[in-house]
Amino acid sequence: xxxxxxxxxxxxxxxxxxxxxxxxxxxxxxxxxxxxxxxxxxxxxxxxxxxxxxxxxxxxxxxxxxxxxxxxxxxxxxxxxxxxxxxxxxxxxxxxxxxxxxxxxxxxxxxxxxxxxxxxxxxxxxxxxxxxxxxxxxxxxxxxxxxxxxxxxxxxxxxxxxxxxxxxxxxxxxxxxxxxxxxxxxxxxxxxxxxxxxxxxxxxxxxxxxxxxxxxxxxxxxxxxxxxxxxxxxxxxxxxxxxxxxxxxxxxxxxxxxxxxxxxxxxxxxxxxxxxxxxxxxxxxxxxxxxxxxxxxxxxxxxxxxxxxxxxxxxxxxxxxxxxxxxxxxxxxxxxxxxxxxxxxxxxxxxxxxxxxxxxxxxxxxxxxxxxxxxxxxxxxxxxxxxxxxxxxxxxxxxxxxxxxxxxxxxxxxxxxxxxxxxxxxxxxxxxxxxxxxxxxxxxxxxxxxxxxxxxxxxxxxxxxxxxxxxxxxxxxxxxxxxxxxxxxxxxxxxxxxxxxxxxxxxxxxxxxxxxxxxxxxxxxxxxxxxxxxxxxxxxxxxxxxxxxxxxxxxxxxxxxxxxxxxxxxxxxxxxxxxxxxxxxxx
Numbered sequence: 001x002x003x004x005x006x007x008x009x010x011x012x013x014x015x016x017x018x019x020x021x022x023x024x025x026x027x028x029x030x031x032x033x034x035x036x037x038x039x040x041x042x043x044x045x046x047x048x049x050x051x052x053x054x055x056x057x058x059x060x061x062x063x064x065x066x067x068x069x070x071x072x073x074x075x076x077x078x079x080x081x082x083x084x085x086x087x088x089x090x091x092x093x094x095x096x097x098x099x100x101x102x103x104x105x106x107x108x109x110x111x112x113x114x115x116x117x118x119x120x121x122x123x124x125x126x127x128x129x130x131x132x133x134x135x136x137x138x139x140x141x142x143x144x145x146x147x148x149x150x151x152x153x154x155x156x157x158x159x160x161x162x163x164x165x166x167x168x169x170x171x172x173x174x175x176x177x178x179x180x181x182x183x184x185x186x187x188x189x190x191x192x193x194x195x196x197x198x199x200x201x202x203x204x205x206x207x208x209x210x211x212x213x214x215x216x217x218x219x220x221x222x223x224x225x226x227x228x229x230x231x232x233x234x235x236x237x238x239x240x241x242x243x244x245x246x247x248x249x250x251x252x253x254x255x256x257x258x259x260x261x262x263x264x265x266x267x268x269x270x271x272x273x274x275x276x277x278x279x280x281x282x283x284x285x286x287x288x289x290x291x292x293x294x295x296x297x298x299x300x301x302x303x304x305x306x307x308x309x310x311x312x313x314x315x316x317x318x319x320x321x322x323x324x325x326x327x328x329x330x331x332x333x334x335x336x337x338x339x340x341x342x343x344x345x346x347x348x349x350x351x352x353x354x355x356x357x358x359x360x361x362x363x364x365x366x367x368x369x370x371x372x373x374x375x376x377x378x379x380x381x382x383x384x385x386x387x388x389x390x391x392x393x394x395x396x397x398x399x400x401x402x403x404x405x406x407x408x409x410x411x412x413x414x415x416x417x418x419x420x421x422x423x424x425x426x427x428x429x430x431x432x433x434x435x436x437x438x439x440x441x442x443x444x445x446x447x448x449x450x451x452x453x454x455x456x457x458x459x460x461x462x463x464x465x466x467x468x469x470x471x472x473x474x475x476x477x478x479x480x481x482x483x484x485x486x487x488x489x490x491x492x493x494x495x496x497x498x499x500x501x502x503x504x505x506x507x508x509x510x511x512x513x514x515x516x517x518x519x520x521x522x523x524x525x526x527x528x529x530x531x532x533x534x535x536x537x538x539x540x541x542x543x544x545x546x547x548x549x550x551x552x553x554x555x556x557x558x559x560x561x562x563x564x565x566x567x568x569x570x571x572x573x574x575x576x577x578x579x580x581x582x583x584x585x586x587x
Contacts (some may be wrong), residue, residue, distance in 0.1 A: 027193025035125040041167035045176040059111035070122025072437035073223030079130035079430020083203040094127025099187035106180035133429035147355030149414035165337030203423040214289030221270030228263035229445040302544030303416030308439035309537040315443030316530015327487035346402020370408020377401035378531035382524040387516035455522035462514040
């Protein structure tokens, strides 16, 4: 019998997953939908939440920020935990925590309670995302894995676009509380399916135990980094923006410097110590939170960098499009959500073909094709922004963007994890999710700054032209008011802002036109910058993931210290797995 690595790889590629696993994939993806929907649905519900609970601006900021902050800071830690105690256990526990947090938020009567619910949602969300990826990495092989990751990636890429549509419908027709309560039936179905159909698996190769310093340092370092990226625009990147800065219930005591550079410094220190301690513990054969030798795997190292660039760029449109549709063009929340749903439609059309294209061309070629489509679509959307743009003018570009997501983003996880040893799939999944979250936070921070800075400067210049004739001080005052309202006073729907508070009512039609044109220009610039970062991701797939001539289509060069995925399949005793009786053995 041929037991060579090539033979093992061929056997893996031809191995078919049991039917139960495909049903399990559906239930796992259903759980992930809660995480992705809640990432966007709350933004649409914020106006009703604010009015109902009498929230102050600080409450609103933390409702949006605390979820991403907790979520990103825990990804690596909970990924490693899933490897150690059971990936299905972590997934189901994450769903339970998430739905409990959703009920807390839905029944909240104060801002503090809803913020606590959102923080707890971040814990559950981190557990679900990392464990769902590592479960897929152990359940599927070869061609089946490409299809499975395509389904998972399409879920992640498209359901985010469904959030504004669903949020607009629920808040308009019922109550903002249903934006959270919708998670209850989804959670019940997801937990039931996962428990009965998904196999339990965990790492029995690595040394058991807990790396407490690694967990604390990674969580604190990533949390401080995400805090700085998200809050830089609010608190000031260096000098404090205002004299009454508060972080939650606490007042900031330092007048000379904002909390943001302090957060960055603490993050840099914590992550430096984390890397040093992890390297030291690995040298001493102790338990580690993150195996740094994973980054010797070229596809994993470059894939994380590419994922960061892609998420940075994609949020150039995902962030700015709904804002412009509602505040620039006056779309209702429901109409804006229906417009962004074209992204979901494009992804749903492309995702089924992703698996077949992957089998024919390889996952890297599919990723590259999808990203190129995204770049073209983002440039098209940027060119469409204007004061009289219509829903149908955006539609073809958003469909193309969704198709790119359904191809590129869906298979990116497959590319990143394909050469990672199965027993380390949890921490590897957490690491790649963390890099993407950091990219998202960077995109929100940097592209948000591009949008509002460009809007302010462009509008200030336009208002000083002879046809309007504002002084520099007048122009600056109007521009500041527009930026501080996030563009709401330009052309928001009457449901959001009374007509007498709009610019047209306060300053006349000429100023209104200048504001609309400036908003369109600024949003286009932010989208173009985002497209540039996705293009960098395309370049990374060419430069960083080129295969050597002696490498096959389905394997990467592996560090000597690691066992490849196909080798792990051959070593049936390396990972403990409990599975349904009708299922074939997997590690």
